[in-house]
Amino acid sequence: MEEATGMEVGVSLEAGKPAAAPWGMLYYGVPALLVLGALYRAAERCWLGPRRVAGALQGQGLRGTAYRFPAGDLPENARRSKEARAKPMPPCHDIVPRVAPLLQDIVKEYGNVCITWFGTTPRVVIAEPELVKDILSNKFGHFEKFTLKSLGKLIALGLASYEGEKWARHRRILNPAFHLEKLKRMLPAFSMCCSEMIDRWDSKLAGSDGPFELDIWQEFQNLTGDVISRTAFGSSFMEGRRIFQLQEEQADRIIKTIQYIYIPGYLYFPTENNRRMKENSREIEGLLRGIIEKRSRAVENGELSGDDLLGLMLKSNMDSGEPSNLRMSTEDVIEECKLFYFAGMETTSVLLTWTLVVLSMHPEWQHRAREEVLSAFGRDKPNFDGLSRLKTVTMILHEVLRLYPPAVTLSRRTFKEIQIGGITYPAGVGLELPIILIHHNTDVWGKDAHEFKPERFAEGISKATKTNQQAFFPFGWGPRICIGQNFAMLEAKMALCVILQNFEFQLSPSYTHAPYASVTLHPQHGAQIILTRL
């Protein structure tokens, strides 16, 4: 079979006339130009653009890793993390070499501000607390969040991923739901979930008083899942639970995907994992739509909206004074509800898990915390004012958040050209803010930075560092600081108080200390604790 030529096409188009040379040029020329254009765009995206940006930064003295086509440092990071995960670590709090081995080495070699490669994109690591604070403060709107929108849609968009006016509007609407006054009204829900957890633990005793072993990582995921289902959806608690179970599966599937995300269109590949993620996403959205539409009708009819996050959000949306086209739509509310789970459930269970592990390693602090709790509440249910006054418990939680920050790193991107620490960054540069490295920096926290010393927080957060500088960012900083931080601290205090009132705990011989960074800072092999009834 002969190859088609431009002439033949010319003949067919021109009804028998001999084809002229321009038709042949058109036939070959247009596709060739299209292919060249696509190749140029790909080269610009994967090679020329990144090299230009990196060159501009290196020209100002920034050092870092060399670009390796096409995935940058991602494969090396995956390899180093896998290697670190293969070995447990001694039961101490110097966890950075295990949790972020490559990041630690890069910063050691190239300094606190240095270049790494996230796939084809240069990313500057900024491990200087003052610079991190400036970036997160975002005074002049020079930074935006670095989110992968395609993945975001499968997990949750919502407040955490928006920018500009949309973010400001959603933050205004959501803020009232997290006011202390509203949280106070959620306390009975926190308390009920904690009591149910204690009842579950008691049922494991099966009539004996003897010690028993539990994986508290699982227990706290159940607890915080219950708390967020109850506080987000109130009476629709059981449907909420189903939604959050699906969300949990979704999170596991996303983690499997993330290492391939630099491959263009990877999410559209017909893999089993991709198919299940899309199915889950549809089911979650369908269930949420049902709950939201029912509740929206009730709010519009002036019925009680309820004290749960959904009701408060719908009420605040209706009272916002915004014209109806600027209020949150059902789609918007769906994304915010999905986000509550991701932002609020896992982070708090991580905090509680490491708190029990650390208090098992440091029984003297467990004892001090119990004394404080018993003198504040005896065996009664903890109340809002009492919880707000706890000093030792707060110091302990802060020290755990410092050593084991649930969100290990934060990221941003320059939106406009900007100077940071004497370096001019063009627009579009990714920034990685390694909270865990800053929290473990001996120059900032002193030689004992890797030790558990809650007393460093005795005079408050601002006096906790050696240098008196702000270097404690477990909830972020600036306008995008965690909207749920008071919610999380209240929930963690309530759970810890109830546990201290009822049980003494220590590490099980089967426990292996193995923190690792998944979406948040997980215990790789669970957290087996032995509990003894008091």
Ligand code: HEM
């Ligand atoms: C110990 C528990 C928690 C930790 C450590 C934590 C940590 C964080 C951090 C570091 C950020 C800032 C992210 C950034 O700047 O890129 C953030 C934002 C956020 N958190 Fe939390 N969080 C916790 C609990 C919660 C809870 C309980 C909720 C809700 C029920 C929540 C909802 C959010 C939301 C909606 C945002 C986005 C705020 C915005 O962009 O305006 N978080 N969280």
